[in-house]
Amino acid sequence: MNKGTKIAIVGAGRVGSTLAYTLAASGIVREIVLIDADRLRAEGEAMDIVHAVAFSSPVTIKAGEMVEAAGAALTVIAAGAAQQVGESRRALLQRNAAVLRGMIPEIVRINPEGLLLIATNPVDALTAIALRLSGLPSMRVFGSGTVLDTARLRAELSTHYAVDARNVHAYVLGEHGDSELVAWSSARLATVPLNEFCKMAAMSCTSEDMAAMESRVREAAYQIIRRKGATNFAIAKALMRIIEAVVRDEGAVLTVSTLVEGQYGIQGVCLSLPAVIDASGIRLVIRIPLSKDEEAHLVQSAAAVRAMLESIEHS
Numbered sequence: 001m002n003k004g005t006k007i008a009i010v011g012a013g014r015v016g017s018t019l020a021y022t023l024a025a026s027g028i029v030r031e032i033v034l035i036d037a038d039r040l041r042a043e044g045e046a047m048d049i050v051h052a053v054a055f056s057s058p059v060t061i062k063a064g065e066m067v068e069a070a071g072a073a074l075t076v077i078a079a080g081a082a083q084q085v086g087e088s089r090r091a092l093l094q095r096n097a098a099v100l101r102g103m104i105p106e107i108v109r110i111n112p113e114g115l116l117l118i119a120t121n122p123v124d125a126l127t128a129i130a131l132r133l134s135g136l137p138s139m140r141v142f143g144s145g146t147v148l149d150t151a152r153l154r155a156e157l158s159t160h161y162a163v164d165a166r167n168v169h170a171y172v173l174g175e176h177g178d179s180e181l182v183a184w185s186s187a188r189l190a191t192v193p194l195n196e197f198c199k200m201a202a203m204s205c206t207s208e209d210m211a212a213m214e215s216r217v218r219e220a221a222y223q224i225i226r227r228k229g230a231t232n233f234a235i236a237k238a239l240m241r242i243i244e245a246v247v248r249d250e251g252a253v254l255t256v257s258t259l260v261e262g263q264y265g266i267q268g269v270c271l272s273l274p275a276v277i278d279a280s281g282i283r284l285v286i287r288i289p290l291s292k293d294e295e296a297h298l299v300q301s302a303a304a305v306r307a308m309l310e311s312i313e314h315s
Helices: 014-026 039-050 089-101 104-110 123-134 147-161 194-201 207-228 233-247 292-313
Strands: 006-010 031-035 060-064 074-077 115-118 141-143 252-254 257-261 267-272 275-278 281-285
Touching (some): 006 014, 014 039, 014 233, 031 039, 115 123, 141 281, 233 252, 233 275, 257 281
Parallel strands (some): 006 031, 006 074, 115 141
C-alpha cells in the first residue's frame, strides 16, 4: 500500500461524510479531502471526523476546494440529490446528470492521472455520463454498481442457510436498480452449487425462497429510504471496499458498474459485471457462465439503462 495515498470525496452529504468517516477509521489511506458546494458543511464534517482520529490510525482529513483533488489516487463522486420516497431512478437521473456535467471535466483537468468512482444514483447511467465527460479510458471510470446489492444478497443467503457470508459466492448483476438480476446459476456456498448444498444440508431451496430473497435485495434501498430517508452506512462500506482494492492493488473481484464491450452481446452501456479491480482501475471484466434466462434478463437490464440515458438525451 502507498502510505501517502490520498482520496478526494466530492459531496459531504450522508454518503460522502459517512464514507469519509469509514475511510478515516479504516487506516487504509493517509489523506482525505472532503469537497462540497456547502463549504461550511464540509468543514463541520471534517472537524467532527478529525476528533475521532485519536482512536484509530493516523490520517489527515480536511475540507477543501475542487483544486485540492489534485494528486488523489481516486476521486469519489457522492454529490447530487438523494432519491426521495417514491421517486423513480429516471426522475433522479434528470436531477443528477447536470451535477456531473458541472464537475467531471474540472476534476479531470485538475487530476488527470486519478481514477473516478461514481456513487451518485442512478449510478449506471451516471457512470456512462461521467465516462463520456471525462474522456478517460473506461478502466479508470467506474461506479459502485451492484457491490452493495451483492453484499445484501450474500447476507440474505448467509442468514437463510446459516453459512458465514464470507463463504457465500453469489452476484447481483446488471443495473443497480429495478432491472437487476441475481445470477442464481453461478451461486455457490463454500464452492458448492446452491442446489447441491441444499440437498447436502437438507434445507429448503425452492424457487419461492430464491424469489423472496431476490425481492428483498431489490427492494432494500426503497425500504430503508421509507424508514430513515436515505441509505448511507452500507454504501459507504461498499465504496470503502472498492477503494481498498485500488489502494492495496488487490486484484479483487467486485461487481462495479463499468462499460460493457461485447460481453453477452451487450455493447456500449455501463452496468455491473464481476471485474478485477487493482491500482490501475478495472483490469478485467469477467464473463461468468449464466443460464439462457439470466443472459436474456441481463440484456433487458442493459436496455433499461440505455433507455434511461436516451430519455435525458432527447429531453
